[in-house]
Amino acid sequence: DTGVSQDPRHKITKRGQNVTFRCDPISEHNRLYWYRQTLGQGPEFLTYFQNEAQLEKSRLLSDRFSAERPKGSFSTLEIQRTEQGDSAMYLCASSSSGTFSPYEQYFGPGTRLTVT
């Protein structure tokens, strides 16, 4: 049973550089979510997709952030002109729109971003 995978697991970048993260959801899941978690806090919602449509974006997602899910399968999250405040764990989760399943989200291992 393949879970949610994320790549890379760790990324160190210099301030001002662009970074891109990838998330592969559980294969039969049509919903995909991105969250950000800073040290000592719970995850915060960033955005989500149903199939290839991006349905909601948090105000936390500034115009330097963009997310895509072009074929309704994997998703990418890009951060342009990174700032030190972007340092965090970026988590991806997926769920199904089935009868009971829509409540349950399964998370990947996360991508730890450090901006120096």
Added chain:
Amino acid sequence: TQLLEQSPQFLSIQEGENLTVYCNSSSVFSSLQWYRQEPGEGPVLLVTVVTGGEVKKLKRLTFQFGDARKDSSLHITAAQPGDTGLYLCAGGILTGGGNKLTFGTGTQLKVEL
């Protein structure tokens, strides 16, 4: 804006003790999930409750959803060192397109021998 407050923030207990973690909000949620997270890893889903007053048991863990669907509790009986971790509650609002989760700040549990 929905907020979830968890208490306590930190809990250090001896093996064999019982404990309860609380998750409270002024908002009503469609569902309430509990997750456990290890350092450097993503949260792992423990349970989902959707009905007010619902109680679910998972071995030594008992989860309860408040009657008004605004609060929840997690009770662990006879805690073991393997229970150590960060416990997160998350309230969900189910809309047409998804179930956006609002997380609590977490309870860091340490169980010592």
